[in-house]
Amino acid sequence: MARISGNRxxxxxxxxxxxxxxxxxxxxxTALASKKDYPVYLDETATLFEQIGVNLASLLPGASSTKSELVV
Structure with missing residues (x-):
């Protein structure tokens, strides 16, 4: 992860x-539905799915992101 993200x-x-x-x-x-923009790295297999579910416990049950909403 360090090498891919350009960090030591x-x-x-x-x-x-x-x-x-x-x-x-x-x-x-959760990295996929945060209040702030953080760099997020996903495995390329994430592009195989139309939606990726995000578990936010009781904060926002059932949240998900579509493939087009993810920067891949």
Whole structure:
């Protein structure tokens, strides 16, 4: 992931930094339907599906993105 994204290294965010960074509580964070624009990298097999479901727990049940809404 680091090489593909042009970074030296990548790592997960510490739990205490999740809400201040993303605006979401733990368990409500999703890269495909966030409030802010973050770079998202998907495997090319994601293009095989017309829709990709997004699990936002109780925040927005049943959300999904169409293929045309994703930058691939």
């Amino acid at each position: 290294k990548v790592e997960t965010v510490a739990l205490k930094e999740v809400q201040p960074l993303t605006g979401y509580i733990r368990g409500g964070v």
